Amino acid sequence: MQSDTQPSDPTTVSARNFRALWAGAAVTNLADGVVKLTLPLVTVSMTDSPALVAGISVANTLPWLLFSLPAGVLADRVDRRRLIMMMAAARALVLAVLGGGVLADVLPLAGLYAGALLLGTAEVFADTTRMSVAPMVVPRNRMESAFAKLTATETVANEFIGPPLGGLLAAAGLAVAFGAGGLGYAGALLALAIMTGHYRSNRYSRSATSAPSLRADMWSGLQFVWRERVLRTLLLLAGAASACWAAWMAVIVVYAVAPGPMDLSRAEYGMLIGALGVGGVVGASAAPALTRQLGRQIVLAMSMACFTVLLAAPAISSSARLIAVTTFLGGVGAGAWNVTYSSLRALVVPDQMMGRYSGVSRLISWGSMPLGALVAGFTAELINVRAVFWGGAALCALVLAATLRTVTSPEFQRVEARATASHEPAPAQPHHF
Structure with missing residues (x-):
């Protein structure tokens, strides 16, 4: 197992490469936070239909359902760093077009939807591939610490700094917010450019003249996940939770921003979403210590709670204070879950399967988001916004019960044993990650 999970090019393991990847992830997620807050605000300025407002979330997240598997396969076939750089450049270009359209007041709702779809597609390929690069730049005995740093930084940028900054920028002008997002992606491109080494999977050599078909590779990824019963179950549970989260995100802007029940301004709405990031930082930062003290089982169960x-x-109140506190707690759970599950996966899944596994993982855990947003839009339109929250809370309660059952099973103990066996102490490293 040790040989299966080593990086394809050991020279990529270095502090410089990790810091560059870390910086690129930080700037990318900062831009993501700004853009994902700006998209619904632009939509609200064009229409007051809850279904159409939720539709922008559907468009932005639909690529996770459509392209996660191909993205995972591609990540196992090409230089992963270059693919991430191409996606950063593509997103900067799309935002330049959207910002220009808003500034000239010629952007139609359909054009905004198309831009959200393109941005989401680039995000699928970039994020799926980044998950495959991380194990290639850090030694195995520092894997959990590295994932904690990446997750905490991504959460800070995407959910803590990005949304409030997006709210302030949107208050100055929606085109300004789009422009700032584009500059963020350009900065990520520069950060990744300083990484050294080759980032191809050890599955294919550059001289390979043939490779399995795209369909065969996608099928092999699905088969691998199906055989990993515990990881598969946790993925399905995360997928259900992600659908609920997407439903919340799709309509919370209608519920929160004036004239909604919470009666918040754009800037205040950005601060509310930023509470997710504050919690995410706390959860991600605390996850390694909590895992050592309590075990992965308890951390995963607490996260879902x-x-x-x-x-x-x-569902029960429109109090801004109460919802801000519970939004913070939701962020804590998300941050802790991401670090705990990601580190477990990185220790168990072989490098040559990492891209395809990440693709299947994102298909299940993130591909459910457009479905959740779609259901939320129609539910809010036909009943009311609060009904969306009631339904999501009920489903999450069922997911929590299933999580408790999974993490107390003998199968989970066996996966834990495999992860522990692969987490062998490494020789003293001259680098500090």
Whole structure:
């Protein structure tokens, strides 16, 4: 197992490469936070239909359902760093077009939807591939610490700094917010450019003249996940939770921003979403220590409990203080879950399967988001926004019960043993990650 999980090019393991990847992830997620807050605000300025407002979330997340598997296969076939750089450049270009359209007041709602779809597609390929690069730049005995740093930084940028900054920029002008997002992606491109080494999987050599078909590779990824029963179950549970989270995100802007029940301004809405990031930082930073003290089982169960609270609060109250606190707790759960599950996966899944596994993982855990947003839009349109939160809270409660059952099973103990066996102490390293 040791040989299966080593990086394809050991020279890529270095502090410089990790710092560059870390910086690129930080700037990318900062731009993501700005853009994902700006998209619904632009939509609200064009229409007051809850279904059409939720539709922008559907468009932005639909690529996770459509392209996660091909993205995972591609990540196992090409230089992973270059693919991420191409996606950063593509997103900067799309935002330049959207910003220009808003500035000239010629951007139609359909054009905004198309831009959201393109941005989401680039995100699928970039994020799926980044998950495959991380194990290639850090030694195995520092894997959990590296994932904690990446997850905490991504959460800070995407959910803590990005949304409030996006709210302030949107208050100055929606085109300004789009322009700032484009500059962020350009900065990520520069950060990744300083990484050294080759980032191809050890599955294919440059001289290979043939490779399995795209369909065969996607099928092999699905088969691998199917055989990993515990990881598969946790993925399905995460997928259900992600659908609930997407439903919350799709309609919370209608519920929060004036004239909604919470009566918040754009800037205040950005601060509310930023509470997710504050919690995410706390959860991600604390996850390694909590895992050592309590075990992965308890951390995963507590994470899902926090997420259930996130959905339940707006179902019973429109209090900005209460919803801000529960939003923070939801972020704690999300951050802790991401670090705990990602580190487990990185220790168990071989490098040559990492891209395809990441693709299947994102298909299941993120591909459910457009479905959740779609259901939320129609539910809010036909009933009311609060009904979305009631439904999400009920589903999350069921997911919590299933999580408790999974993490207490003998199968989970066996996966834990495999991860522990692969987490062998490494020789003293001259680098500090």
